[in-house]
Amino acid sequence: MLIATLLAAQTKSSGTNLLLPILLVVFAGVYFLVLRPRQKAQQKARQQTSKVEVGDEVVTIGGVRGVVVAVDDEHVTIATGQLPGDEGSAGSMTHITFVRKAIGQKITPPVVPDTAPEAGGPGSDGEATPTDEEGDGAP
Numbered sequence: 001m002l003i004a005t006l007l008a009a010q011t012k013s014s015g016t017n018l019l020l021p022i023l024l025v026v027f028a029g030v031y032f033l034v035l036r037p038r039q040k041a042q043q044k045a046r047q048q049t050s051k052v053e054v055g056d057e058v059v060t061i062g063g064v065r066g067v068v069v070a071v072d073d074e075h076v077t078i079a080t081g082q083l084p085g086d087e088g089s090a091g092s093m094t095h096i097t098f099v100r101k102a103i104g105q106k107i108t109p110p111v112v113p114d115t116a117p118e119a120g121g122p123g124s125d126g127e128a129t130p131t132d133e134e135g136d137g138a139p
Helices: 002-012 014-050
Strands: 056-062 064-070 075-080 094-097 104-108
Touching: 014 104, 056 075, 064 094
Parallel strands: none
Antiparallel strands: 056 064, 056 104, 064 075, 075 094
């Protein structure tokens, strides 16, 4: 009788045996598709803001943009307002002190590619370039 009861209990729980692996797969999917990328992004942001040095341009989490003028272990002081090179800005320079966690991102200046031909490069001394020798008819 005891064996029959155990066998009956096993057949009733077969639906729950299938439910557990499905739930594990769903939780693993949520972790790897949502939580893990968010953790990596937060870690990258923490590393970037911990490397803030004097002279770096930053934006705070509140949207204040300025140049770092002083840094210590817990605080960052930025200068905002009319910065050198901002002819169109009105106002005077203001210094604001923030906790390090308030620095949202460090702004890197855009890289401007040098499009001017180099001295001594192809075509600068009248030599034929490989495209001129091919004879494709292009001027």
